[in-house]
Amino acid sequence: LTEFGAHPTLAGLYYIPRTSSGYPFTASVRQLITAAITGPGIWSHFIHPDDVYDPNRSLGLSWKELKRDFGRMIEFVRKHYPWLRFVSIREAYQILQKIDSSGAEFELKEDRLVIHAAPGLQLRLRLNGYKMKSMEGLKVVYRYQKMSALILETVQPTAYMVLEKK
Numbered sequence: 001l002t003e004f005g006a007h008p009t010l011a012g013l014y015y016i017p018r019t020s021s022g023y024p025f026t027a028s029v030r031q032l033i034t035a036a037i038t039g040p041g042i043w044s045h046f047i048h049p050d051d052v053y054d055p056n057r058s059l060g061l062s063w064k065e066l067k068r069d070f071g072r073m074i075e076f077v078r079k080h081y082p083w084l085r086f087v088s089i090r091e092a093y094q095i096l097q098k099i100d101s102s103g104a105e106f107e108l109k110e111d112r113l114v115i116h117a118a119p120g121l122q123l124r125l126r127l128n129g130y131k132m133k134s135m136e137g138l139k140v141v142y143r144y145q146k147m148s149a150l151i152l153e154t155v156q157p158t159a160y161m162v163l164e165k166k
Contacts, residue, residue, distance in 0.1 A: 133163060
């Protein structure tokens with residue numbers, strides 16, 4: 001597994017590994033997508049030029065079937081992860097560089113989470129047995145229905161969240 005991030009010795013080179021590829025939307029591709037988005041929060045998908053013609057990659061499906069499956073894959077991601085932004089690899093590089101250089105700091109003191117970060121930083125917070133009591137300097141981008149987690153965005157340089165045990 002290659003991590004996302006700047007190359008340790010080559011300036012300007014950034015690792016953005018693919019997490020899935022091809023057109024067929026199989027159970028294993030769904031698992032790769034879900035693991036990528038619920039793990040690092042990033043999904044990168046690659047299509048090989050010969051994915052349509054290679055019977056191993058196309059699973060013997062016709063172009064019409066491959067196109068339909070790829071559409072189902074995109075619909076799955078949009079439905080289950082509506083907060084995810086679809087960007088080009090160049091935009092992803094710029095976003096990840098900005099996040100890496102942001103100097104964001106997180107501090108948990110008892111029931112209070114303090115976040116120092118530039119406005120616009122999105123983050124996923126797993127609540128792990130806590131619930132949000134109040135917040136300031138943050139907005140909720142997405143609230144999972146079946147998982148105790150939130151997608152948040154900073155709207156002020158210093159943000160606060162007070163948590164309480166469920």
